[in-house]
Amino acid sequence: MAGKIFVCTTCNRYAHAPPGEPTPGQKLAEAMIAIEGGRRGPVAIRTVVCLNNCPKPCAAALRQPGKYVIRFSGLSAGDAPALLEIAERYAASMDGDVPLRDFPEHLRCKVSDRIPPVRGVVPPVSEHGLVHDPVPALPGFAP
């Protein structure tokens, strides 16, 4: 199984962490990286500057071309294992519309949005017949 998850490491934008201390968002990302054994584990972890959930930190998101966008807010480092689990389910699903009942229970109330993909856009298939964004399990290049 493989997947990808975006984590905001700025959180909380509106309440700065004391100097030298990791932000709550960094703590969440670090917890995930520790579980996955790195940023490029089975679930790739993309640490980003913001996921537009700033008033309700911390934030994570599942996004893949052609799929539902699922956003989470109000997270803490303790949510890392559950987020990684749902990231794998999301990656394995056809359209990213993972039913709420399949989410680890305590994560359900932290789903802030489920945004359907814009209709009529098919994720592009390159000339090699490869769908964009297969999230290779190992760093590397096209065969």
Added chain:
Amino acid sequence: MSRILISNVMIFEGTEKDLRPGEVLVQGNRIQAVAGPGESLPREGAEILDAGGATLMPGMVNTHCHLTYNNGTTVAELTALPVEEHVLLTMHNARLALDMGFTAAIGAASAKPRLDIVIRNEINAGKIPGPRLLAGSPELTVTGGLADDNKYDQKHPSISIICDTPDEFRKVVRTMIREGVDLIKFNNSGDSFCFPRMAAYDNPMTDAEVAAICDTANNIGKRLAAHAHADSSVRQCMKYGVEFIFHATFATDETIEQLEKVKDRHYVSPAIAARYNTTYEAKDWGITTDVAEIIGNKRELEEGIKVMRKMRAAGIKVLPFGDYGFAWLPHGTEARDLEHFVNLFGYEPWEVLRAATAWGGEAWAGKSGEKMGRVQPGYLADILLVDGNPLYDLSLLQDRHSLLAIMKDGLFHKPFQGRATDMRVAAE
């Protein structure tokens, strides 16, 4: 002159569909030579950097950049801080842009008149880090237009200079040129961001006003950009030679056909995150999707998607990034636009990367003849090393940890960090 040979890389040239293995020699501030598969470059006198199979690509170019915006929630709020703090904020945003892989940027309106100018000067002097910057003017607008946030009995500063009549515009354009801008920006459309005052499909500027702005700027060789959602606004851009057409949301099929005929003279910048993110990701600031629909933002998104798909098919140069610096599309997240182009407009990853690099570089250089945005001999050495293949996963470019090295003008802003897993990719 310093010589750095970057070996063991997969090269994204800027215009090609695939990566190819090779190596790149940087001498001084330019790319001196590029070797393809099976070739190698002379190593004498060069510092050798084995990039462990990383992707080497041109630095990205943000052709619709507002370094002065403060991640505020309204247009007027973008300038609601004293000038001293505002200079520092702009300086920090410039550094962040370079940290995120943007080696060049076009100032597409400065929140206060001289902010872009002073920051550009400091960057050029090598005193602060930042992308190569073209300094923009504030938004030139008319009474009641986008970024005139006054009320009859209430003065309210905004990010604009308000003019009515061709003479007033001429004077302001000349003043801004005197102060040192590279580009004049004007608003010949409304926007959902000034609801309910003026809708995006309304154009408040007369032909005479647009002509006065454009003639005055063109005469002195300055660049032009227009906030042009409305069909008639896009037409004005073509008629009066406005190189950068921002948004173009309501361009009709006929207008797109006209634009196709002069596509070598114009760039279109939809700034679609100001639509997608506002419609779907701004509810924590009170803008639910329903609110976005009421103010017209959702419609701008939907029409913009249709128009950009047509423009892509017509071969018009549509460029990513743009309008970052609002709360729900803050600085540092610009590379998300690459994802938006794939998801919303149906671009292939290589196509949007071409727009982000080769076309962006060409747009930045304009008539100067400078070569930037490609990995070719003679081009400026603005280079990124990426930990993985962005053609397979564009989201790599949203994560600064994937940027293993950032070189601008032949100098490392971020020295090579090493790869987690080295790979040998050069053809042997």
